[in-house]
Amino acid sequence: MMRQFLEIKTANPDSLxxxxxxxxxxxxxxxxxxxxxxxxxTLTTRGKHLGSDIPMCGVPVHAADDYLQRLIALGHRVAVCEQMEDPAEAKKRGSKSVVRRDVVRLVTPGTLTEDNLLDSRRNNFLAALARLRAGGDDGFALAWADISTGEFAVIEATRAELPALIARVDPGELLVSDALYDDGDLRDLWREMRSAVTPLPTAVFDSTAAERRLRDYFDVATLDGFGPLARPEIAAAGAVIAYIDRTQMGEKPPLKIPAREMRGAVMAIDPATRANLELVATLSGERRGSLAEAVDRTVTAAGGRELARRLSSPLTDPARIAARHEAVAWLAERPALRRGLRETMHAAPDIARARARIVLARGGPRDLAGIRDGIGAVHALCARLRPDGGPDNAAEADMPPILADIAARLDGPDRALFDELTTALVERPPHLRRDGGFIQAGFAAELDEARGLRDESRQIVAGLQAKYQEATGIKSLKVRHNNVLGYFVEVTAQHGDRMLAAPLNETFFHRQTLASQVRFSTAELADLEGRIASAAERAMALENEIFDALVARIAGDGVALEAAAAALGELDVHAGFAELAVERNYVRPVVSDDLAFDIVGGRHPVVEQALARDGGGPFVANDCDLSPPDDVSGDAAAGRILLITGPNMAGKSTFLRQNALIAVLAQAGGFVPAETAHIGVVDRLFSRVGAADDLARGRSTFMVEMVETAAILNQSGPRALVILDEIGRGTATFDGLSIAWATIEHLHEVNGCRALFATHFHELTALSETMARLHNATVRVKEWKGEVVFLHEVVPGAADRSYGIQVAKLAGLPAPVLSRAREVLERLEETDRRAGAAGLTDDLPLFATHVRSAAAAPVPPANAALVQRLGGVSPDELTPLQALEMLYELKRLAETGGDGQDAG
Structure with a gap:
């Protein structure tokens, strides 16, 4: 046996x-x-190998999924090796024969299908990244598939687009070639990923072999029907198929034909921005507190996955976005219909994942019941969406096209399949096939007979016992059973001789004599024993035959089931958005193909609900207008930059995030928390909020901040929305101020994007005087009896102070520390006033707007005279007296304004 183990282990060296x-x-x-x-x-031992004890541990088969989940979460891969024959068959080859075993599946993070190993409301994608070199440029493509639902997609990408793309897909496992894995330019990307990265031989990504694999998998003669796939896309998709074939041991998950996604079709959101905005999970990895948790009103697993997908990849096509909004609005206006749809959907099982498990031979009776109940639910939904759906829930003929398409797909599954499953299966079948009892009585006569014999064996044996007692006249006669003799008739020793004599010995033949009992058998009992022993086995075999036949029927209706499952999820999202809009007073946004960004009465969807839940009072709504100024049009048009000042805890970060989340929610197809919202399509979203270091890569908090800021400045364009919070605060004051200043200039003059920039550098507010698109805003506060009161209102203007010491007091700093801080602050402010800090923008050439298109402001006369006079002076040649006279002359020029007259 150990030799067999070592042979199988050698073939799977990278798996437990x-x-x-x-x-x-x-x-x-x-x-x-x-x-x-x-x-x-517990770690134990079993036998020895090369003179040493062999370590051993084990887990029960019935609890294996729980242990698999923990191992996969820790990054391990597991090869599942099953017994491929009955031990009794092995014994026929000899007493020392080993049961034949083989690996039936490799369990990896990207190839999970079991419900208890997966998050029902999130996809688990297996992705592959391919690169083909052509003409000196690198062409990348990413393919991703979820074998538990059948989704399959592919897209081309540039090197710069990879981080945002991989973060959006968020695969459970990413496949790359050995060459890519060892590429120094990509090594940081692998480190930053939460996913498991699996290197494969470069040959797996050969596009010619990949094309052949795809044709074989989908049983087509050519890939022309898949659309114009580029070579990198074919290579990536083929690598996914190759890995599935390897891990599933030839079983074929029911994948859809790979859908080619167009670049730019969804909003690009880089990993740092996703983390900062907490779209589908918080920074701690929890769903609670995320945008997805706040806006999720779906009632099905498919709807939950579709919602997460839409929030992760908001659309950029105004027409498609408007179609989604129209569906939400239509359902929001029909509460009775919406209520009926949601009640029906609530009972719908996860059709896609049940079907995938069935096709992969991992499904059980409950998955069959899931398909049955799912078909029933989608047909009921379809009936509700028809114009004649009923007096209370009837839909009108003016149903939006997107809902009409959903209704058509819901009507696809075969009704005869539903009837057959309903007739065959019990209402609540067991989880496992081996438990039996999942086929209804009356469905198959032969099965009923086998079950009757199995279940009624006690009554049958009791009847024989009574019959033999009457025939022999021995009231103490018993019919018993043990594992050695099987069924037998037992009498006390005093009746033994009588049973051995005629005429009873013609019916009862001797089996065994003990000290106080004598045992017999009969032909009738032997026949019954054989039938009883095989009845349970026969009943199980018959049930399995029916199970396999039902699986074949489901596979035959696979395309329709696949379409209905997807339609169910989409309908759930639209109805959920409508429910949210009514519940939370969200409005339909206008999403246009321009640079508008005008939010009136905007609210943070997560914070607002947290306040309501915790009794924290109403959320203070705020406006945000980043639309191009009215006096700028044509090619020169660009969105505003809002520079926001104000104390900590006043709500600046909340204001920044809420506007980004409103844009995401609007382009995902949902209504938004505002009074009105007009958003020009955001093609890229950037957020640099919060502080964190990266110790594993030797990056300080400030270094991380600078890396993220660099990515924003290098990638954002006019259609981007940029959220920046406290840039430059992680270094010395003047260094930080310099960086923040130059960043604003670059955003204004080079990137031309819409932006929100929160800062404590009040000096930056002076830039609004020279930058047409830069506007100042502040968060209002009041002081009352020495205490600071945050009003959370964003208004035009600049903050007059930071209120940092007041916030420190709220945090509980000791009184002596606060007192000393006030003393130091007063001295610093006095020094700052004497130094003339208000003239900073004029005195520091470092802050010159080198990219400003307008002509530089004229030099004041006094400054011109000073510059002219100093131009001919050589300090090294001046005597002390001449230097003193020069100072008097310069002072006179400054006072007279450069024309010899008094400047006053």
């Missing part, structure tokens, strides 16, 4: 081997050491 032995999966050698430490289970 779950070696099936009866009711346990056993692990040996180093696998056992690793698993026992990871799972916290």
């Amino acid at each position: 081997l779950f070696y099936r032995m009866g009711d346990f999966y056993e692990l040996f050698f180093e696998d056992a050491v690793v698993a026992s430490r990871a799972l916290g289970i």
Whole structure:
């Protein structure tokens, strides 16, 4: 047996081997050491190898999924090795024969299908990144598939687009070639990923072989029907198929034909921005507190996944966005219909994942029931969406096209399949096939007979016992059973001789004599024993035959089921958005193909609900207008930059984030928390909010801030929306001020984007005088009896102070520290006033707007005279007296304004 284990382990060196032995999966050698430490289970030994004890640990088969989940979460891969024959068959080859075993599946982070290993409301994508070199340029493509739902997509990308693209897909596992994995330019990208990165031989990404794999998998003669796929896209999609074939041991998940996504079709959001805005998960990785959790009103697993997908990849096509808004508005106006749809959907199982498990031979009776109940639900939804759906829930003929398409797809699954599943299956079948009892009585006569014999064996045996007691006249006669003799008739020793004599010995033949009992059997009992022993086995075999037939029927209706499952998720999202709009008073936004960004009464969707939930009072709504100024049009038009000052805790970061989230929600197809909203399509969203270091890569908090800022300045364009908070605060005051100043100039003159820029550098507010698109805003506060009161209102203007010491007091700093801080602040402010800090913008050439298109402001006469006079002076040649006289002359020029007259 150990030789067999080592042979199988050698073939799967990079996986922990779950070696099936009866009711346990056993692990040996180093696998056992690793698993026992990871799972916290006991490490034992079994036998010896090369003179040393063999480490061993094991997990019960019935609880294996729980252990698999923990191992996969820790980054391990597992090879599941099953017994491929009955131990009794192995014994026929000899007493020392080993049961034949083989690996039936490799369990990896990107190839999970079990419900308890997956998040029902999130996709689990297996992705592959391919690169083909042509003409000196790198052409990348990313393909991703979810084998638990059948989704499959592919897209081309540039090197610069990869981080945002991979972050959007958020795969459970990313496949790359050895060459890409070792590429120094991409090494940082692999480190930053939350996904498992699996290097594969470069040959796996050969586009010619990949094309052949795709044709074979989808059983087509050519890929022309898939659309104009580029070579990198074919290579990436083929690598996904190759890995699926390897891990699923030839089983074919029901994947859709790969959908080619166009570049620029969705809003690009880089990893840092996704993390900062907490779109589908918070910074701690939890769903609670994220945008997805706040706006999720879906009632199905498919709807939850579709919502997460839309929030992760908002659209950039105004027409498609408007179609989604129209569907939400239509459902919001029909509360009775919406309520009926949501009630029906609430009972709908996860059709896509149930179907995938069935096709992969991992499904059980409950998955069949899921398909049954799912078909019933989609047909009921379709009936509600028809114009004659009923007096209370009837839909009108003016249904939006997007909902009409959903209704058509919901009507696709075969009704005869639903009837067959309903007739065949019990209402609530068991989870596992081996448990049996999932086929209804009356569906198959032969099965009923086998079950009757199996279930009524006790009554049958009791009847025989009574019959034999009457025939022999021995009231103490018993019919018993053990594992050695099977069924037998037992009498006390005093009746033994009578049973051995005629005429009873013609019916009862002797089996065994004990000290106080004598045992017999009969032909009738032997026949019954055979039938009873095989009845349970026969009943299970018949149920499995019916199960396989139903699976084949489901596979035959796969395309329609696939379409209906997707339609169910889409309808759930539209209805959920409508429910949210009514519940939270959200409005339909206008999304246009321009640079508008005008939010009136905007609210933060997460914070608003948290305040309501925790009794924190109403959320203070604020306006935000980043639209191009009215007096600028044509090619010169560009959105505003809003420079926001104000104290900590006043709400600047909330204001910044809420406007970004409103844009995401609007372009995802939802209504938004505002009184009105007009948003010109945002093609790229950038957010630099908060502070964090990256110790693993030797990056300080400030370095991380600068890297993220660099990405924004290098990539954002006129259609981008940029959110920046406290740029430059991680270094010395003047260094930070310089960086923040230059960043604003670059955003204004080079990027030309719409931006929100929060800062504590009040000196930056002076820039609004020279930058046409830069506007100042501040968050209002009041002081009351020495305390600071935050009003959370964003108004035009600049803050007069930071109120940092007041905030420190709220945080609980000791009184002596606060007192000393006030003393130091007063001295610093006095020094600042004496130094003339108000003239900073004029005195520091570092801050010259070198990219300003307008002509530089004229030099004042006094400055011109000073410059002219100093131009001919050589300081090294001046005597002390001449230097003193020069100072008097310069002072006179400054006072007279350069014309010899008094400047006053």
